[in-house]
Amino acid sequence: xxxxxxxxxxxxxxxxxxxxxxxxxxxxxxxxxxxxxxxxxxxxxxxxxxxxxxxxxxxxxxxxxxxxxxxxxxxxxxxxxxxxxxxxxxxxxxxxxxxxxxxxxxxxxxxxxxxxxxxxxxxxxxxxxxxxxxxxxxxxxxxxxxxxxxxxxxxxxxxxxxxxxxxxxxxxxxxxxxxx
Numbered sequence: 001x002x003x004x005x006x007x008x009x010x011x012x013x014x015x016x017x018x019x020x021x022x023x024x025x026x027x028x029x030x031x032x033x034x035x036x037x038x039x040x041x042x043x044x045x046x047x048x049x050x051x052x053x054x055x056x057x058x059x060x061x062x063x064x065x066x067x068x069x070x071x072x073x074x075x076x077x078x079x080x081x082x083x084x085x086x087x088x089x090x091x092x093x094x095x096x097x098x099x100x101x102x103x104x105x106x107x108x109x110x111x112x113x114x115x116x117x118x119x120x121x122x123x124x125x126x127x128x129x130x131x132x133x134x135x136x137x138x139x140x141x142x143x144x145x146x147x148x149x150x151x152x153x154x155x156x157x158x159x160x161x162x163x164x165x166x167x168x169x170x171x172x173x174x175x176x177x178x179x180x
């Protein structure tokens with residue numbers, strides 16, 4: 001079973017209404033919980049199964065001005081770990097795929113803005129923005145028996161972006177390039 005629903009609404013926590021908070025948590029976290037319970041029941045009856053939850057790097061690295069999105073995706077990561085712990089002994093695995101910058105229907109408008117793709121690509125070591133197929137490949141790995149010893153884990157699919165964060169901080173004496 002793959003949990004991949006999401007809503008993203010811009011806004012600061014300070015001005016976020018309770019209704020907007022609840023709407024994001026309802027889709028991005030509570031929906032995952034409900035589907036995991038429904039499909040988990042069937043998997044437990046079979047004595048095997050794999051749950052794959054799509055979170056986001058925003059669940060591990062707070063993303064300001066994104067309303068409840070980062071909080072909800074952090075909840076998905078912990079929900080998956082809890083399911084792995086509770087249901088693992090019954091033959092059910094639960095793992096997370098956390099995408100970085102990927103062109104999807106939710107994010108397409110960002111990339112339609114002039115210069116955004118180029119600026120974002122500059123921070124990704126593989127020099128491109130992810131595509132849905134990149135995420136699907138990671139999901140397929142976790143769903144199949146080839147990953148039968150992976151449980152309660154998270155695969156970050158971001159082209160190495162999260163590993164580049166420290167490169168964004170200036171370090172005098174280290175950043176200068178030698179003269180040719």
